[in-house]
Amino acid sequence: MNDMVKMILVLTAICLASGGLLTALNQGLAEQIAYQEEINLRGPAVTAIFADAPNNPVEAAFSHTIDGALWRLYPVIDGGKCTSIALQTPGLGGYAGEVMVMTGIDLTSSTITGVRVTMHSETPGIGTRVCDPIYLRKYQGITLDAGTVIALQANGGGIEAISGATKTSTAVADAVNNAVKFVMAHKDEIPGWVNK
Amino acid sequence: MRIFKEFAKGFTTDLAPFRLVLGLCPVLAVTSTVENSIGMGMAATFVLICSNILVSLLRKVIHPKVRIACFIVVIATFVVIVELVMKAYLFALSQSLGIFIPLIVVNCIILGRAEAFAAKNPPHLAAADGLGVGLGFTLSLTVLGAVREILGQGTFLGMSVFGDSFEPFGLMAEAPGAFIGLGMLLFIMNAYDRYRNRVRTA
Numbered sequence: 434m435n436d437m438v439k440m441i442l443v444l445t446a447i448c449l450a451s452g453g454l455l456t457a458l459n460q461g462l463a464e465q466i467a468y469q470e471e472i473n474l475r476g477p478a479v480t481a482i483f484a485d486a487p488n489n490p491v492e493a494a495f496s497h498t499i500d501g502a503l504w505r506l507y508p509v510i511d512g513g514k515c516t517s518i519a520l521q522t523p524g525l526g527g528y529a530g531e532v533m534v535m536t537g538i539d540l541t542s543s544t545i546t547g548v549r550v551t552m553h554s555e556t557p558g559i560g561t562r563v564c565d566p567i568y569l570r571k572y573q574g575i576t577l578d579a580g581t582v583i584a585l586q587a588n589g590g591g592i593e594a595i596s597g598a599t600k601t602s603t604a605v606a607d608a609v610n611n612a613v614k615f616v617m618a619h620k621d622e623i624p625g626w627v628n629k
Numbered sequence: 630m631r632i633f634k635e636f637a638k639g640f641t642t643d644l645a646p647f648r649l650v651l652g653l654c655p656v657l658a659v660t661s662t663v664e665n666s667i668g669m670g671m672a673a674t675f676v677l678i679c680s681n682i683l684v685s686l687l688r689k690v691i692h693p694k695v696r697i698a699c700f701i702v703v704i705a706t707f708v709v710i711v712e713l714v715m716k717a718y719l720f721a722l723s724q725s726l727g728i729f730i731p732l733i734v735v736n737c738i739i740l741g742r743a744e745a746f747a748a749k750n751p752p753h754l755a756a757a758d759g760l761g762v763g764l765g766f767t768l769s770l771t772v773l774g775a776v777r778e779i780l781g782q783g784t785f786l787g788m789s790v791f792g793d794s795f796e797p798f799g800l801m802a803e804a805p806g807a808f809i810g811l812g813m814l815l816f817i818m819n820a821y822d823r824y825r826n827r828v829r830t831a
Binding site for chain 1: 687691692694695705710713717718720727
C-alpha cells in the first residue's frame with residue numbers, strides 16, 4: 434500500500450512540475466514565436482497572395498476584436514482606401530489536426546484573390562500537395578455573395594480535392610470558408626476598421 | 630579518470646547508431662544536409678544530457694515499477710523545451726527538422742541511456758555519459774550527412790563543393806541513399822575493427 438502511494442505521488446509530482454514548467458515557458462515565448470511565424474509563414478503568404486499591391490500589406494497589418502475574438506488582418510490600401518484584405522483562418526478535418534490557411538479577398542469585386550497554406554501537420558508527399566500554389570489556383574477568382582459556402586465537390590461545393598488527400602483538401606476548403614464567412618459578414622465595416 | 634572514461638565511450642564502444650544500434654529513425658531522416666544533421670544532433674544531445682542528469686538525481690525516488698513512465702515524462706519535458714526554444718529563435722531550422730524534433734522523445738538512445746546508465750549512476754557520470762553519447766551521435770549524423778549532401782547535392786553546409794558542372798547523385802539525397810550510406814559507413818567501421826583485431830593478435 435505504501436509502495437503504491439509512493440509510486441502515485443512521485444509520478445504525479447514529476448508530471449505537475451513538468452506541466453508547470455512547460456506552461457510557463459510556453460507563455461513566456463509565445464510573443465517571440467508569434468513574431469517568428471509572422472515573418473516566416475504569414476508574411477510571405479500575404480506577399481504571395483497580394484503580389485502587386487501598392488502598399489505593404491504585412492506592414493499595414495492590424496488586429497481587430499469583434500464578437501469576443503481577435504482577428505489579425507492584412508489590408509491592401511489603394512488611394513487611401515482598403516480594397517483587399519487577407520486573414521489566416523483554421524480549417525478542421527485535416528488528417529493530423531487543423532490546417533491554417535491565409536485567404537486574400539478583394540472587397541471591391543467580392544472575389545477571392547488567392548489562398549496559401551501557412552501551417553499544417555499533414556503527411557509529407559501526400560497531404561502537403563495541397564500547399565502547391567498551382568492546386569490553390571482553384572480558389573482564385575471565386576465570386577462571393579452573402580451566402581457563399583466554400584466546400585469540396587464531394588460536399589456540395591465547387592472545389593476539387595487532391596486524390597489521396599481528401600481530408601487535407603477538406604480542411605483547406607473549411608479554412609477558406611471560414612475566412613469567406615467572416616469577410617462577407619463584415620464586408621462594409623472592414624475598410625472602417627483599418628483607419629483606427 | 631572515471632568521468633572521462635564515461636564520456637569517451639560515447640565515441641567508441643557506445644557510438645550511436647553504429648555500435649549502439651539505436652536512434653536509426655532520425656539518422657535516416659534528417660541527414661540529407663549537414664546543417665540538419667548538426668541541428669538534430671545538438672538538440673538530441675541537449676535532451677540527453679538534461680534527462681540523464683535529472684533521472685540520475687531522481688534515481689533513488691522513482692519506484693522501479695513506474696520508472697519508464699517517469700523517464701518518458703522527463704524526456705518529453707526537455708524535448709518540448711527544445712521545440713519551443715527552436716520555434717522562438719531558430720525558426721528556419723525547426724521548419725527543416727519538422728516533425729523529427731518532437732520525435733526525439735521516442736529516440737531510443739535517450740530512453741536507453743536513462744534506463745541503462747543514468748538510473749544507476751551519480752549525476753556527474755550521467756552527464757558525462759550523456760555528453761559523450763550525444764556528441765558521438767552528432768558526429769555520426771554529421772559524417773553521414775556530409776556524404777549525402779556532397780554526393781546528393783554537391784554542397785557542404787550550403788556551399789558548393791564541385792562547381793557548376795557537377796551532376797548530383799540524386800539517390801543519395803533520398804531515403805534509399807540514407808540506407809545505403811549508413812550501410813557503407815557501418816561496413817567501413819566493421820572492416821577497420823576486424824583489421825585492427827588481426828593486427829593486435831598477430
